[in-house]
Amino acid sequence: MSLFGNDYSKKENWVMCPRCFYSGKIKCPSCGGTGLEYPSNSKSGPCSQCNGTGKIQCYNCAGFGKVKK
Numbered sequence: 662m663s664l665f666g667n668d669y670s671k672k673e674n675w676v677m678c679p680r681c682f683y684s685g686k687i688k689c690p691s692c693g694g695t696g697l698e699y700p701s702n703s704k705s706g707p708c709s710q711c712n713g714t715g716k717i718q719c720y721n722c723a724g725f726g727k728v729k730k
């Protein structure tokens with residue numbers, strides 16, 4: 662019957678982000694993950710949305726890779 666430990670049990674529950682699966686990044690919707698501004702054109706410059714990486718920060722978890730339950 663203890664009333665101690667209220668703060669102790671206050672754990673934050675983080676769960677896997679269903680968008681990026683812990684990676685914190687998702688495929689760039691602009692280039693489809695190719696990193697090219699115009700994926701159909703092989704001479705295309707880098708995608709301005711993701712800077713040619715093909716990935717952008719996950720908007721669901723803000724790049725954490727996990728979300729609070």
Ligand SMILES: [Zn+2]
Binds near residue numbers: 691
């Ligand atoms: Zn892109």
Ligand SMILES: [Zn+2]
Binds near residue numbers: 678680686721
């Ligand atoms: Zn995410």
